Amino acid sequence: MKNKAPRKKRAAVPAEAVAGAEQSAPDLGAEAHRFSQTRSARSAEILEDYTELIADLMEEHGEARITDIARCLGVTHPTAAKAVARLKREGLVTSRPYRGVFLTEAGAAMAERVRVRHRIVIEFLKAIGVPAEIAAVDAEGIEHYVSDATLAAFSDFVRSAPEV
Amino acid sequence: MKNKAPRKKRAAVPAEAVAGAEQSAPDLGAEAHRFSQTRSARSAEILEDYTELIADLMEEHGEARITDIARCLGVTHPTAAKAVARLKREGLVTSRPYRGVFLTEAGAAMAERVRVRHRIVIEFLKAIGVPAEIAAVDAEGIEHYVSDATLAAFSDFVRSAPEV
DNA sequence: ACAAAGATGTAGCCTTGGCTTCATTTCACT
DNA sequence: AGTGAAATGAAGCCAAGGCTACATCTTTGT
Numbered sequence: 001m002k003n004k005a006p007r008k009k010r011a012a013v014p015a016e017a018v019a020g021a022e023q024s025a026p027d028l029g030a031e032a033h034r035f036s037q038t039r040s041a042r043s044a045e046i047l048e049d050y051t052e053l054i055a056d057l058m059e060e061h062g063e064a065r066i067t068d069i070a071r072c073l074g075v076t077h078p079t080a081a082k083a084v085a086r087l088k089r090e091g092l093v094t095s096r097p098y099r100g101v102f103l104t105e106a107g108a109a110m111a112e113r114v115r116v117r118h119r120i121v122i123e124f125l126k127a128i129g130v131p132a133e134i135a136a137v138d139a140e141g142i143e144h145y146v147s148d149a150t151l152a153a154f155s156d157f158v159r160s161a162p163e164v
Numbered sequence: 165m166k167n168k169a170p171r172k173k174r175a176a177v178p179a180e181a182v183a184g185a186e187q188s189a190p191d192l193g194a195e196a197h198r199f200s201q202t203r204s205a206r207s208a209e210i211l212e213d214y215t216e217l218i219a220d221l222m223e224e225h226g227e228a229r230i231t232d233i234a235r236c237l238g239v240t241h242p243t244a245a246k247a248v249a250r251l252k253r254e255g256l257v258t259s260r261p262y263r264g265v266f267l268t269e270a271g272a273a274m275a276e277r278v279r280v281r282h283r284i285v286i287e288f289l290k291a292i293g294v295p296a297e298i299a300a301v302d303a304e305g306i307e308h309y310v311s312d313a314t315l316a317a318f319s320d321f322v323r324s325a326p327e328v
Numbered sequence: 329a330c331a332a333a334g335a336t337g338t339a340g341c342c343t344t345g346g347c348t349t350c351a352t353t354t355c356a357c358t
Numbered sequence: 359a360g361t362g363a364a365a366t367g368a369a370g371c372c373a374a375g376g377c378t379a380c381a382t383c384t385t386t387g388t
Contacts, residue, residue: 141309
């Protein structure tokens with residue numbers, strides 16, 4: 001074994017002197033930690049999108065079919081099927097061969113959370129003057145990265161400023 | 165060839181009756197299109213993160229080293245190296261073996277755009293009452309999904325409401 | 329000058345999210 | 359009831375972003 005423990009020599013970058021220089025946390029990795037969180041959110045994005053969509057489809061038709069899911073998301077059906085398999089592994093949905101997809105309790109709970117968040121983000125964007133169509137697109141990406149604190153701020157804003 | 169052209173029978177879901185039912189566009193795929201855009205943004209996220217970070221590091225030390233990049237992002241060095249290789253392929257950076265990484269003009273331009281956007285998003289979040297540390301984390305994810313229109317709205321808001 | 333430490337490179341593996349192609353099952357309709 | 363279209367499944371490919379392990383180059387320090 002050669003390089004195991006992290007050492008530092010040379011012009012080791014302080015890591016606080018970078019990018020988020022407004023923070024004073026002296027621990028190496030304040031930066032890194034932030035990005036880690038973002039990475040986690042990133043991997044949850046797709047799960048959330050599928051879950052939300054499946055909830056919508058179930059509400060509309062009582063079931064969500066792979067083909068519909070795929071069409072709504074703009075992907076091919078094998079892609080949707082693979083994602084559903086993953087959702088199943090994670091315990092968010094159930095499905096039987098050649099049958100539709102259904103949310104489990106956990107899945108329904110997640111869908112509800114996601115839907116609420118989604119709605120708030122869209123309303124908020126419109127409230128600050130973003131055109132509805134653009135708000136719809138942006139919200140699709142933004143929603144996955146909005147923390148509870150930020151969501152609360154969005155919500156407060158919408159409530160306190162009905163028109164802008 | 166069997167299933168080639170898309171046909172529809174049975175209970176084909178209208179695709180507008182779902183999720184974003186606020187739009188009236190009758191073309192199949194209004195939904196899908198929105199998600200496609202989000203997917204594009206998703207794949208650009210990492211490029212933007214790296215580019216921005218490299219700009220910061222270059223500003224601080226005149227060069228960006230793989231190890232520093234990796235540490236700041238909280239990934240291992242081979243991961244950073246692979247990403248840099250991709251950035252290089254895309255013409256955003258240059259590098260020579262065992263030497264640092266440098267932004268090309270295109271890379272510097274992207275970094276500048278990203279930095280401006282990043283700053284606006286953070287200022288905006290703080291302006292609506294999100295605590296600074298949380299704003300920093302959320303901005304890291306949100307920034308990649310903010311359209312020009314939304315960014316303008318953010319910017320306007322910050323200017324018109326210095327304190328909240 | 330040289331040895332050790334640190335930085336970089338290389339190879340290979342995993343997972344995920346895309347895709348195409350082809351096989352199989354269901355379903356709607358005559 | 360039977361058939362053909364549509365839906366689902368299964369296999370296999372690719373790129374990207376992670377990782378570990380190991381090899382090699384540079385730099386530091388004595």
